[in-house]
Amino acid sequence: MAGLINEEDLATVRERSRIEDVVGSYVTLRRGGGGSMVGLCPFHDEKTPSFHVTPARGFFHCFGCGEGGDVISFVQKINHVSFAEAVEFLADRVGVQLRYTDGGGQRMEPGLRLRVLEANQLAAEFYAGQLVSGTGLPGRQFLDGRGFDKAAAEQFGIGYAPTGGRELGAHLKAKGFTDDELVKAGLVRENGWDFFQGRVLWPIRDAGRSVLGFGARKIFDDDRMPAKYLNTPETIVYKKSNVLYGLDLARGNIARKNQAVVVEGYTDVMACHLSGVDTAVASCGTAFGDEHARLLQRLLGTGDVTGGEVVFTFDGDAAGQAAALKVFKGDQNFLAQTYVSVEPTGLDPCDLRMQHGEAALRELVGRRVPLYRFVMRNVVSGYDLDRVDGRLAALRAAAPLVSSIRDASLVSGYLRELAQLLGMDPEEVRREVKVTVQRRARPDQQQRRPGPDDTDALPGMPEPRPSLPVPDPRDRRLEAERGTLRLIVRAPETFGEGWNGLAADNFLHPAYRALFEAVLAAGDGPGGWTQRILQAHPDPVLEQLVISLAVEPVLREPTEAYAREYSAQLRVQALSRQIADAKSKLQRTNPLDDQPAYNRMFAQLVDLEKQRKELLALATGPAV
Structure with missing residues (x-):
């Protein structure tokens, strides 16, 4: 988190951001009655306009789907971003330099965020220009070897950092940026050398297409940095736990298709999008975590557990299984169903596209299996099922997995599947899972013995939060x-x-x-x-x-x-x-x-x- 946005700046952003101008950049509006403006709703399909904007009040509301809010919430919904990101988007639009405070109330440097974003954008343009220049030949050869042509490089904004180590800094200082600004942007090191040298670069953008940072791939054996991949250090705009590569290209498709595909690398994202899997994203320089999950949930924008899906691609080896188990532990962050696609040959999406074509990559995603099933089979495979004690131990290890399933309608099916994997009686499996549920219940919760018809209620779906009833405007x-x-x-x-x-x-x-x-x-x-x-x-x-x-x-x-x-x-x-x-x-x-x-x-x-x-x-x- 960059800190809390100054209240005065927030009020200024609200005041200067005219809702009819902001909404009008996404929706064609015409004058309606009572001082309102009407148009076709951008949040659902309709032929007759039911989307109203009232400039005098600063609100929008759709009488068809019920979406509504002020100018900030409109940007949140249309760009699938958080409140802070929406305020920053509007601040950039109306020229407000936001001030931030940290937890102790200390103000951060006014205008720094805007300067960092501007420097990043100019850096992305510089790197892209270097890729197509004479010095960018090594970068072009690397991309060609991975199956990406010039059009693909342009689509994803790929660039190349020269090996000289001073070119970017000199270019940006000629544009008026100071050494301090470039260091705080993570583009130049404190010793004056460019942060990225002799590497292929991918710009990492937010949902509003602002460049937050870069991911860089090693292509020279004598590269002084040992890591194959190097990312922008943490800055005022780049937090690796809060960003996903490819989000700028995938966000609209994710919302429309109610699907997100999570891969492991930049070239994997490219391969997916070029193969028609246009909902692919990847974490940047860190493992997929809770903040990434919450970001995807906002994009999916559904409170229905069956209303969307998140598909992870993992290798079939031990590392892939460990990654799946880690995702499973954080699966409660998703309201969508979570799936896993594993390529048996061990090829990543980029290699799969190169060796077997784009259809093979689409088939990989199509072969997805529920995350619970993947994890459950891997847990069971670690026990000797030829022995009675081994089967019982495997059942007790897998029982918490079944008991944690949110969608109660799936529980019976997974119980039968687990019983089949173990070669045990389904009733015996059901009883053991119920015992697990009782053991995991909080001590302050009232316990009761499960009845014979309680199988589908095992996970204990959360009680809905009480709220005001919605009045019918036609009453x-x-x-x-x-x-x-x-x-x-x-x-x-x-x-x-x-x-x-x-x-x-x-x-x-x-x-x-x-x-x-x-x-x-x-x-x-x-x-x-x-x-x-x-x-x-x-x-x-x-x-x-x-x-x-x-x-x-x-x-x-x-x-x-x-x-x-x-x-x-x-x-x-x-x-x-x-x-x-x-x-x-x-x-x-x-x-x-x-x-x-x-x-x-x-x-x-x-x-x-x-x-x-x-x-x-x-x-x-x-x-x-």
Whole structure:
């Protein structure tokens, strides 16, 4: 992490990033009613525009698929990046130099990130130019030997670092960069020598195609750096545990196909993309870890365990099996299904393409098997299954694997498969797995003996997090509640002090009531009106509700009279419910038994009717 983004800079980015300009670079927008702009939604297929952008409020919302948010969340969704990455993307777009603070509150150098990204981009262009020059012949020969032509080199931006060791530094200093900036960018060493020398280079980009760093491959035997692959050192923009090579080319395909293929090297990514496997990515100079998993999950963008898949390619040797076991330990980071593709001959994707053609590489991915099955078979293979004690030991070793499967619908099948591998009775295997589940349960959880029909519930799927129910915008019974809140969100200045006498109890739907309570708690302070509402009651349902209300068209120009009509109608409905309750209670009371109580209830009913009559005179305008 580069640190926390300065709050003032964040506010400046929000202010300068006009949502209609940002969205308009991805979606063709035209003027609609009520000050909104409409277009075809970029997040789902549609023929009739249901995607609305409201520049005055800074929100977008699709009435077809429900996606919505502000300009930052739009960039997050469209580019499949984190919040910080979206802010940095917008900051670069509007020319804001972000300041960062570390955990201790120390500010990082203003503008350094922009300078590093600019230096990286110029370095990528320099290296690419060197590859096609006379000095780049060794690099071209290496690529040709791996089956990559000039078009492939251009597609992936491949470059070549000269052997002289000073060329890049001199080139960038002539462009105005200082020695300190080039060192902090990881392009030049403190002794003045270029970081990369005599190597083929791959630019490593983020989802927005900004160059974060480079991966370099050794091609000369006398290379002073012993490692075959060398990566940019950690910088303000390059964190090897947070980046994936090929992400800039694969991100859209991953989101569209709900599939990501993870390979081990830069040339493997190239081979996959050139063979039609255009969802391939690779970790850069480090093992695939938790941050990589979370990055892919954002790209897949699904909360359904069956809604996508992540396919890992491993060698069939011991190292490949160890890598698969490591991925299995982190598999809970994926909501998608996780698979493994293993080439029996031991060829990596690049060699497979060279020796057997592009179809063989596509078939490799097509032969994927579930990660659980791959790991389970490898665990079982380590025991002597010809002995009773060996089979029991293998069962106990494999039981935790089955018990950790998230998708309960798969458990029965894997139990039968494990029983077949071991040559044991399926019921015996099922009982042992259940015992494993009980042993792994937390001590504070209530234990119960599994019943005969509990096989599919073995993994213990997590309980859903409680949240507000989503209101139906078409529910005519709640039109006054929604219309009133729409005005409050869009035109709070049209309401008088005390919100025209409205109270939280006037709202029947829990989400509408929670939103009004957030309005009461928002008050005055820094930030925009809608931002203060959301900060008062953080909830994903409430956030989407505010966004949809902010972009929904109003029937006429908001005025104080219009607001009084809406709030009066809502209060009339609340009074009508009170009157109905009072009448019911009055009917159940015998005046002969308690005349004073009866008289009080009758007077209360008369007063409520009077209030309703007065409010009805106001609630005559909006056709909600």
